[in-house]
Each structure stands twice: as C-alpha cells, then as structure tokens.
Amino acid sequence: MDFENLKINCQCNGKMERITTNWRGIEVRGWRCMKCNEELIHPIDAQKALEIDRARKNDELTVKLRKVGKSNVVTVPQTLMEIENLKAGQLLKWGIKGKTMTLSP
Numbered sequence: 001m002d003f004e005n006l007k008i009n010c011q012c013n014g015k016m017e018r019i020t021t022n023w024r025g026i027e028v029r030g031w032r033c034m035k036c037n038e039e040l041i042h043p044i045d046a047q048k049a050l051e052i053d054r055a056r057k058n059d060e061l062t063v064k065l066r067k068v069g070k071s072n073v074v075t076v077p078q079t080l081m082e083i084e085n086l087k088a089g090q091l092l093k094w095g096i097k098g099k100t101m102t103l104s105p
C-alpha cells in the first residue's frame with residue numbers, strides 16, 4: 001500500500017487530510033476529515049500501535065536463545081526496538097540479579 005498517494009474520502013464525503021496523531025502515546029499516521037473531523041488511523045500503524053500497547057501491558061516478551069556460529073544470540077523484538085528507541089550497533093548492558101537478567105542501554 002502506498003500511503004503517500006492514498007486518497008481517502010470520509011463517509012460524509014468530506015476531503016481527508018493526512019495527519020500524524022497520538023494513540024495512547026504512540027505516534028501513528030492517519031487521516032482527518034476536513035469537514036466533520038472524523039479521524040482514521042492507518043491500518044499498518046494501528047496494528048503496530050496495538051502490538052506496542054500489548055507489549056507494554058504484559059511487560060514481558062518471550063524470545064528464543066539461539067546458537068549462531070559460536071555465539072549465543074537472543075533477538076530483540078521489533079516492538080521493543082521501537083518502544084525503547086534502540087538502534088543496531090548500540091551497546092547494551094546485561095545485568096544479573098539472582099535468576100533475573102536485565103538488558104539496558
């Protein structure tokens with residue numbers, strides 16, 4: 001789907017303009033009707049926002065420990081990358097407290 005060129009008309013037949021709005025503190029793209037102010041969230045962003053919201057509520061994410069060559073690898077879910085604004089190449093610190101390991105920037 002080409003978001004930039006997508007033209008959407010409101011149910012009221014009003015013209016919709018592209019907006020960036022906030023859904024539970026998560027930035028999402030969408031459209032707003034210039035006539036009745038009805039807002040529509042982009043389906044891809046809506047999906048992403050729901051995942052982020054779910055991850056925040058559970059505050060737990062399950063990943064698998066894998067072996068890649070001689071290294072032991074855990075993946076960082078994309079959702080977490082976005083919530084914490086993590087970037088590939090940045091350094092993270094493991095913290096160990098009893099049986100709990102934490103990973104922090």
Ligand SMILES: [Zn+2]
Binds near residue numbers: 010011013034035036
């Ligand atoms: Zn409308």
